[in-house]
Amino acid sequence: MSRVCPFTGKRTRAGRTYTHRGRAKYLGGVGIKTTGKTKRKFRANMQRVRAIVDGKPCRVNVSTKAIRDGFIAKPPKRKYLSPEQKGQVEAE
Numbered sequence: 001m002s003r004v005c006p007f008t009g010k011r012t013r014a015g016r017t018y019t020h021r022g023r024a025k026y027l028g029g030v031g032i033k034t035t036g037k038t039k040r041k042f043r044a045n046m047q048r049v050r051a052i053v054d055g056k057p058c059r060v061n062v063s064t065k066a067i068r069d070g071f072i073a074k075p076p077k078r079k080y081l082s083p084e085q086k087g088q089v090e091a092e
Contacts, residue, residue: 003044005063007071010044050075 004011019036023029045064049072050057057075066072081089 002061003046005044005046005066006060007066008063008069010063010065012044013042015040015042 051072
């Protein structure tokens with residue numbers, strides 16, 4: 001499962017996290033020094049949702065940005081009927 005959104009193109013990006021020590025100058029210190037740089041990954045927030053693709057509902061992996069921006073259309077909710085309710089509907 002790739003972490004690439006087919007709608008927005010969001011994907012995993014590389015970056016760094018910095019470790020600091022010291023006190024900021026404006027707080028009365030001599031300044032902040034960087035003591036380490038560690039590689040990290042910024043991952044897209046991918047969700048597996050049911051969406052209408054080519055007129056049929058299916059499951060797709062999309063980013064939350066695509067869901068919020070309305071790039072996907074969710075299928076309508078189904079009304080499930082119990083056997084007694086089905087009998088009443090058919091009798092009418």
